[in-house]
Amino acid sequence: MPIVAHSSLPAFAALAAEGEDVLTEAQAHRADIRELHVGLLNMMPDAALQVTEQQFTRLIGASNRIVQVYVHVFTVEGLDRSPATQAHIDTHYERFEDLRDEGLDALIVTGANVANRPDLADEAFYEPLLEIIDWASENVTSVLCSCLATHALLQHRHGVHRRRLLTKRWGVYEHRQLRPDHPLLHGTNTRFDVPHSRWNEVTTTQLERAGVEVLIASTEGDFHLGVSSDGIRTVYLQGHPEYDLVSLLKEYKREVTRFLDGEVAAIPPLPDRCLSADAARLAHDHLDAVLTARERGGAIPPFPEEQLAAGLENTWADTAKAVFANWLGLVYRLTDLERGVPFTPDIDPDDPLGRLAR
Known part of the structure; x- marks a missing residue:
């Protein structure tokens, strides 16, 4: 219409x-x-x-x-x-x-x-x-x-x-x-x-x-x-x-940010059946890198939004x-x-x- x-x-x-x-x-x-x-x-x-x-x-x-x-x-x-x-x-x-x-x-x-x-x-x-x-x-x-x-x-x-x-x-x-x-x-x-x-x-x-x-x-x-x-x-x-294709991914990014800012205590889980297997592995690797950087006082790596979006399907x-x-x-x-x-x-x-x- x-x-x-x-x-x-x-x-x-x-x-x-x-x-x-x-x-x-x-x-x-x-x-x-x-x-x-x-x-x-x-x-x-x-x-x-x-x-x-x-x-x-x-x-x-x-x-x-x-x-x-x-x-x-x-x-x-x-x-x-x-x-x-x-x-x-x-x-x-x-x-x-x-x-x-x-x-x-x-x-x-x-x-x-x-x-x-x-x-x-x-x-x-x-x-x-x-x-x-x-x-x-x-x-x-x-x-x-x-x-x-x-x-x-x-x-x-x-x-x-x-x-x-x-x-x-x-x-x-x-x-x-x-x-x-x-x-x-x-x-x-x-x-x-x-x-x-x-x-x-x-x-x-x-x-x-x-x-x-x-x-x-x-x-x-x-x-x-x-x-x-x-x-x-x-x-x-x-x-x-x-x-949209990226709506749940953006929600996940927002939840990760809230966790890093101390607004929520628990590490956010990935949305179910949202990412491909490779993209899910990338998300887990990113979160591991974030936690490691925090423990060592290093720079927090940026959220890999573009790479993760490539693994989405509508x-x-x-x-x-x-x-x-x-x-x-x-x-x-x-x-x-x-x-x-x-x-x-x-x-x-x-x-x-x-x-x-x-």
Whole structure:
């Protein structure tokens, strides 16, 4: 779907420079094509804020070559921001109040860093997030939640509380379809990989007890993709299909830096099934060299990011694009021509996919 560069958000220029299909507003207005307005509620921490803008916008843009999509990026209160990041938000982000008045066809809600309070409801952003989610549930065709947003919404709607893991689950895990007949999975492989990165999880068993239909899961990563009982109004993601090839590598580099700076006591493990055997050996050798240098008071060798990146493989992007294409395709078919009206008059909001099945 061609993305329309309708604001000063730097992600638009960055994606255009990569060769993505990004239109100017003048180009978009010359084409008599119905548009989609997709909100991106970005709650990611400062270091990942702008790359997350690009990752989700890239996935949206890869979904279709015809429909023009306006991506409206905004955030919530209650998140600690540096002055530079707050300036970026003030300059390039939109206000939820304006988007609420103008309307959205679909909404993506990202994950976020938390203060690790015992209950998600105690996080400062929890109530502002739920205000937006509750509005979207009535006024937006479909809401797609990622990672922590999924955990927050499942707790709010179904009383499903995430569980703390003994160790961080991060890496690239094999997944399988559980419902290959669901329209969100049309054209996807029956077996594929998905990146995960989290300290907490909700399980397939928890979701099925709550009436959430799980579409994709794995033995190791467990639940990845599920939908509300109507099949489309809410889409829940626990993995990270939006990740770039180097996303997990950069997370590992950040964890190594935190270890060296004394922020964490334990040596960070490599992300599972992320690096080739040779690259994994290089990472272990580098960490050994770092520890040896510290013991001897020598210079710390630089992180071999380029060499490690050469050992990466992307085994999830095609399926991620297919799922997002299916999702936005369903939104396009279901949503009303009038912006902000979630369904055409002939669609039952409690069974929106029913008409498509007939």
